[in-house]
Amino acid sequence: MLSTIWLGVTSIIFILNFVQGQLHPQNPAKYQPLPLLRERAAIQNQWTADRISRIPSLLKKYNAQAWLLCQREHAEDTLWWSIKNATDYDAHRRTVLLFHDNKSSMAGAANPLKWIDNTGDVWPELLDTLEHLNPERIILNTDEDISFAGGLHAGELAVLQRELGDRWMKKTANEPMLAVEFVATKLPEQLEYYQKMQETVWAMLEEGFSSKTVEPSITSTEDLGWWFREQMQVQNVTTWNHPRVSVVTPKSFPGWEGSENIIQEGDMLHIDFGITAMQLNTDTQHLAYVLKGSGAEAEIDAPDGLKEGLRKSNRMQDIVLENMRPGLTGNTVLRRSLHQMELEEIDGQIYCHPIGDWGHDAGSVMGFINLPQYVPVLGDLPILPETYYSIELFAYHFVPERNATIRFLQEENVAWSHKSQHWEFVRGRQEKFHLIGSHEKRAITFSDQTTQL
Incomplete structure (x- = not known):
C-alpha cells in the first residue's frame, strides 16, 4: 500500500516538474558580435593575469612552494594553453616557467619566472633560483590519469632529472588538483562573454533549423553540418567540435559521427556542436522537427509523443542540477540522480562534464557513455564552484506515433551563481523543438498582411 502511495506521489511530482520548465528563452536569439581580435587579446591577457595571480594561494592550499613547467615548441605542457599570452601559438624553444609562493627572498619577483632558452643556460639560473626560493615541495605535472596535470613530456622529465639532480628532484611531487582547480576556475568577468557566445549558438540553431537553411528532400544532414561551420566563419569564431547533424531513429545514437541522410518531412533532427572564442568553448545538443505537409493540411507542431520525450x-536536467553541489564528487551526484530517476520511472543516461578552457575541461565528471554508473578517478574528483558545466544526457521515451522508443539527447551549459547558490543555464535550455516547415512561411505571410493592414 505504501509503495503504491509513493508511486502516486512521485508521479504527481514528475508531472509537476514537467510543467515547471519556462527556461526556454522567450525571444529569438540574436548574433552577438565579440570584440575585434586586438581587443579580445587584451581582454584575454587580463583574464590570464588575474587567474595566474591566484596561483600563490593555490600553492598554499596544496602545501607547495613552487610549480615547475618545462616544455618545448610543439611539445607543450597541457597547462600551457591556459596560461599563455593570447598572441602565443606555441612555446618558444624550451620554455621553463617557475610559479612560486611569493615568500622569502622571492617576494616581489615576477610570477612566474620565465626562461626561453635553446643553449642550456636556463639550468644554472634555475638552480640558483631554487637556492634562493628553497622550496620544500615542487609540483611537476606528471599525473598518470588526469591530462591537465600530466602534461610534462617524458623527454623534459629526463632533462629535469639530469639537470636538477637528486637534491631537487626528491622535493618534486605530483598534485593533480593544483592544475585541475587552476584550469577549471573561471572569473566573474568571463561570464558576460560566455553568455554572448551562447546566444550566438542559439541564433545559429534557430537559423540553421529553419526553412531558410533546410529544404526537405534536398538538404542533407552533411550539408547542414557544413552550413554551421560556414556560419562560424561569418561570426568570427571557430570550433573544437565539428557540427554533427543526424536524423534520429530508434536504432541511431546521434551525436557521435552525424549522418549523411537527406532530410525529409517528419524527421527528428539532432545536432551536437560547440564554438570557440576568447579561450572559451561551448557544447550544445538540440533537437528539431521537420513539419509534414503544406497549406491548410500542414502540421503546425511536433507530435505529442516527441514533445513528451x-x-x-x-526533467533529467532538473534532477542533475538538484543534486549537483560543489564539494560532492561527480560519482555521488551521478548515483543520487540515477536513484531519483528510478523513483520517477525515467530511463536514460547521464554524462555531464566541465567546460571552459577546453570543450572537455578540467574537473569532475558525472558518467561516461561507456561508464554509466561510476567513473574511476575523474568521477571521484570534487565538483568545484566558479566553473562551467555541460549538462549532457538523454532520456528514453516511447513515442506512440512511431511505435518506437527513441533517445532524446540534450546538452546545455550552466555556470555556478554565487547569488542563487545554484547552477544556472547560461542562455536557457531547449524546451520546444526547433520547427522546420511551412509554419514559418505562413507566419511571414500573416506578418506581411498585418503590416499592410
Missing part, C-alpha cells in the same frame, strides 16, 4: 529529458 523532450520534456522527459528536461
Whole structure:
C-alpha cells in the first residue's frame, strides 16, 4: 500500500516538474558580435593575469612552494594553453616557467619566472633560483590519469632529472588538483562573454533549423553540418567540435559521427556542436522537427509523443542540477540522480562534464557513455564552484506515433551563481523543438498582411 502511495506521489511530482520548465528563452536569439581580435587579446591577457595571480594561494592550499613547467615548441605542457599570452601559438624553444609562493627572498619577483632558452643556460639560473626560493615541495605535472596535470613530456622529465639532480628532484611531487582547480576556475568577468557566445549558438540553431537553411528532400544532414561551420566563419569564431547533424531513429545514437541522410518531412533532427572564442568553448545538443505537409493540411507542431520525450529529458536536467553541489564528487551526484530517476520511472543516461578552457575541461565528471554508473578517478574528483558545466544526457521515451522508443539527447551549459547558490543555464535550455516547415512561411505571410493592414 505504501509503495503504491509513493508511486502516486512521485508521479504527481514528475508531472509537476514537467510543467515547471519556462527556461526556454522567450525571444529569438540574436548574433552577438565579440570584440575585434586586438581587443579580445587584451581582454584575454587580463583574464590570464588575474587567474595566474591566484596561483600563490593555490600553492598554499596544496602545501607547495613552487610549480615547475618545462616544455618545448610543439611539445607543450597541457597547462600551457591556459596560461599563455593570447598572441602565443606555441612555446618558444624550451620554455621553463617557475610559479612560486611569493615568500622569502622571492617576494616581489615576477610570477612566474620565465626562461626561453635553446643553449642550456636556463639550468644554472634555475638552480640558483631554487637556492634562493628553497622550496620544500615542487609540483611537476606528471599525473598518470588526469591530462591537465600530466602534461610534462617524458623527454623534459629526463632533462629535469639530469639537470636538477637528486637534491631537487626528491622535493618534486605530483598534485593533480593544483592544475585541475587552476584550469577549471573561471572569473566573474568571463561570464558576460560566455553568455554572448551562447546566444550566438542559439541564433545559429534557430537559423540553421529553419526553412531558410533546410529544404526537405534536398538538404542533407552533411550539408547542414557544413552550413554551421560556414556560419562560424561569418561570426568570427571557430570550433573544437565539428557540427554533427543526424536524423534520429530508434536504432541511431546521434551525436557521435552525424549522418549523411537527406532530410525529409517528419524527421527528428539532432545536432551536437560547440564554438570557440576568447579561450572559451561551448557544447550544445538540440533537437528539431521537420513539419509534414503544406497549406491548410500542414502540421503546425511536433507530435505529442516527441514533445513528451523532450520534456522527459528536461526533467533529467532538473534532477542533475538538484543534486549537483560543489564539494560532492561527480560519482555521488551521478548515483543520487540515477536513484531519483528510478523513483520517477525515467530511463536514460547521464554524462555531464566541465567546460571552459577546453570543450572537455578540467574537473569532475558525472558518467561516461561507456561508464554509466561510476567513473574511476575523474568521477571521484570534487565538483568545484566558479566553473562551467555541460549538462549532457538523454532520456528514453516511447513515442506512440512511431511505435518506437527513441533517445532524446540534450546538452546545455550552466555556470555556478554565487547569488542563487545554484547552477544556472547560461542562455536557457531547449524546451520546444526547433520547427522546420511551412509554419514559418505562413507566419511571414500573416506578418506581411498585418503590416499592410
